[in-house]
Amino acid sequence: MVVANKYVVVTPFVGTPKKTDFRIVEEELPALQDREFLAEAAYFSVDPYQRVKLGNQYPCDMIGGQIAIVTESKNPDYPVGVWVMGHFGWRTHTIVKPDEDKLHSQRPYLYKLPDFGDLPVTLGLGVCGRVGNTAYFGLTEICQPKIGDTVVVSAAAGAVGSHVGQIAKILGCRVIGFASTEEKCEWLVNELGFDSAGNYKTIDIAEFLKKNAPNGVDCYFDNVGGVISSIVMSHMNHYGKIAVCGAISSYNETDVGTSKALIVERYIVAKELKVEGFQVNRFADRSMEGIRQNLQWVKEGKLKYREHIFNGFDNAPEAFIGLFNGVNIGKTLVKI
Numbered sequence: 060m061v062v063a064n065k066y067v068v069v070t071p072f073v074g075t076p077k078k079t080d081f082r083i084v085e086e087e088l089p090a091l092q093d094r095e096f097l098a099e100a101a102y103f104s105v106d107p108y109q110r111v112k113l114g115n116q117y118p119c120d121m122i123g124g125q126i127a128i129v130t131e132s133k134n135p136d137y138p139v140g141v142w143v144m145g146h147f148g149w150r151t152h153t154i155v156k157p158d159e160d161k162l163h164s165q166r167p168y169l170y171k172l173p174d175f176g177d178l179p180v181t182l183g184l185g186v187c188g189r190v191g192n193t194a195y196f197g198l199t200e201i202c203q204p205k206i207g208d209t210v211v212v213s214a215a216a217g218a219v220g221s222h223v224g225q226i227a228k229i230l231g232c233r234v235i236g237f238a239s240t241e242e243k244c245e246w247l248v249n250e251l252g253f254d255s256a257g258n259y260k261t262i263d264i265a266e267f268l269k270k271n272a273p274n275g276v277d278c279y280f281d282n283v284g285g286v287i288s289s290i291v292m293s294h295m296n297h298y299g300k301i302a303v304c305g306a307i308s309s310y311n312e313t314d315v316g317t318s319k320a321l322i323v324e325r326y327i328v329a330k331e332l333k334v335e336g337f338q339v340n341r342f343a344d345r346s347m348e349g350i351r352q353n354l355q356w357v358k359e360g361k362l363k364y365r366e367h368i369f370n371g372f373d374n375a376p377e378a379f380i381g382l383f384n385g386v387n388i389g390k391t392l393v394k395i
């Protein structure tokens with residue numbers, strides 16, 4: 060009999076998540092039924108959405124994607140030894156029923172990893188997975204930048220942001236990023252080819268934009284919301300486009316509904332901006348297209364990636380909390 064270890068969230072997060080919000084629970088797994096397989100986790104994905112997308116019932120299993128290997132199978136489509144990406148949550152072993160794929164809210168819920176060649180399977184959670192598709196579809200479909208456009212990215216040294224900026228460069232844009240440390244900003248400019256990057260904790264963002272985007276901002280890929288975003292919006296050009304990907308600056312707020320709102324509507328009206336929120340799930344049916352394109356760019360050396368890997372199942376909460384303190388550069392993962 061296989062015993063899985065899984066993370067349970069004991070009570071709703073209040074403010075920044077804490078290690079004590081989690082408990083590790085053992086679960087005995089039943090024998091496999093026809094068309095099921097057993098997946099053993101190799102890496103957990105650690106993502107900001109896990110902070111805001113848990114349900115209303117507690118305790119509840121921690122959600123999340125993982126890269127896993129098939130170790131037992133009664134499904135010929137998923138033989139032993141195959142690598143999969145699955146939204147199984149933070150658990151070491153999972154009995155998977157592929158036929159129920161479409162029942163899950165997170166899509167795609169399950170797929171066999173494409174052949175990454177010599178590249179690591181971890182790409183399946185980063186540049187060649189959901190994160191990469193968020194960057195690819197969010198920028199190309201929502202912002203639709205043109206050659207020569209000025210593109211601004213917030214949380215630019217994170218998993219999605221660092222990827223967005225590089226695609227914008229591939230597409231011939233001028234790219235400006237915001238991140239919280241000098242080290243992150245240097246990485247963006249010196250290694251990823253951003254035209255400029257500013258430490259939003261120490262600079263005057265408006266002055267920085269006046270200097271580095273003298274002709275205004277055409278596209279804004281917003282990962283954070285709040286003050287940074289309202290300042291960027293005030294520097295948009297007429298008919299500028301804003302892809303609202305996330306609002307991490309507010310995820311740990313306890314009074315989102317009552318806090319005083321920043322007024323951005325005057326910029327939206329005056330500049331006739333197009334502001335569109337999106338979820339990568341919208342592009343689930345095209346996910347292999349995004350993965351293949353990103354993989355090709357990685358292989359061509361046009362797209363660089365960095366992974367922030369925490370070692371060990373026990374360190375998953377620390378990795379998660381780190382997202383909200385800006386500990387990571389690039390994609391955060393946990394090696395099981």
Ligand SMILES: NC(=O)c1ccc[n+]([C@@H]2O[C@H](COP(=O)([O-])OP(=O)(O)OC[C@H]3O[C@@H](n4cnc5c(N)ncnc54)[C@H](OP(=O)(O)O)[C@@H]3O)[C@@H](O)[C@H]2O)c1
Binds near residue numbers: 107243282
């Ligand atoms: N719409 C979708 O389908 C979709 C899919 C994936 C991700 N997202 C969103 O995209 C954003 C980035 O996600 P990711 O996975 O790439 O995470 P990430 O950027 O790798 O990690 C989060 C980063 O957010 C920044 N941050 C944390 N607290 C902040 C605050 N109060 N103000 C400003 N920045 C803050 C930190 O960077 P600094 O150190 O630079 O502050 C941190 O490194 C998140 O908002 C996430 O929810 C959306």
